[in-house]
Amino acid sequence: MTREIRFILNGEEVSITCDPLKRLLDVLREDFDLFGTKEACGEGECGACSVLKDGKIITTCMVPMGAVQGCEIMTIEGLRETLRGKTIIEAFADGGAVQCGFCIPGMVIAAESLLASNPQPTDDDIRLGISGNLCRCTGYDLIVESVKLAAKRGKGLW
Ligand code: FES
Ligand code: FES
Incomplete structure (x- = not known):
């Protein structure tokens, strides 16, 4: 089952149709080519995959896309600008x-x-x-x- 998910990514409105259980980490890297967000532990323990969600730090390996609907995500690529x-x-x-x-x-x-x-x-x-x-x-x-x-x-x- 897929669903359209709209959110703001580094200041731009974006949308993607995907499994709502797909990890935000994988969407950033595979669908938006934002490779600054890294995967190490994959279990929420190391912080390598951190981004800001509505201004708060989160570990994207633990966040399903269904939880990103309508949110503002800033990755290192956005922050560095x-x-x-x-x-x-x-x-x-x-x-x-x-x-x-x-x-x-x-x-x-x-x-x-x-x-x-x-x-x-x-x-x-x-x-x-x-x-x-x-x-x-x-x-x-x-x-x-x-x-x-x-x-x-x-x-x-x-
Ligand atoms: S990859 Fe280690 S917290 Fe996400
Ligand atoms: S893990 Fe190499 S600089 Fe931190």
């Missing part, structure tokens, strides 16, 4: 937080979600804010420092 997204991404690059890069789209989404609710977070706030996102490469110190750098450079953006 915004000043806020650019500020976070540049801070991650300058702060040395990126090694293999696989976790970074999800980390940037988590950083945006955190800064939107807490523009000047403490180290503990940042560690809590990214606690749903796993990095297998860097350890977390450089990521925490990079989020702090983004908050400092982006004062007034959030």
Whole structure:
């Protein structure tokens, strides 16, 4: 059984006819060629597949398309076109937080979600804010420092 699902994707109205149980992660990658949203665990545990849904961070491997009807989805491809997204991404690059890069789209989404609710977070706030996102490469110190750098450079953006 398929159903038409309409939603806003990175600022544009889109629609797709698919099984409402198809995962948002698969729709983003297979139907919209948005490969910045990664799959690692596939079980909601690692954050690699994070996007913003109506401004809140979600793991797309756990979200069926039926739950996306009428929602606003922002992926890393949309976020990177915004000043806020650019500020976070540049801070991650300058702060040395990126090694293999696989976790970074999800980390940037988590950083945006955190800064939107807490523009000047403490180290503990940042560690809590990214606690749903796993990095297998860097350890977390450089990521925490990079989020702090983004908050400092982006004062007034959030
Ligand atoms: S792939 Fe979705 S949380 Fe890990
Ligand atoms: S930079 Fe490689 S998993 Fe985080």
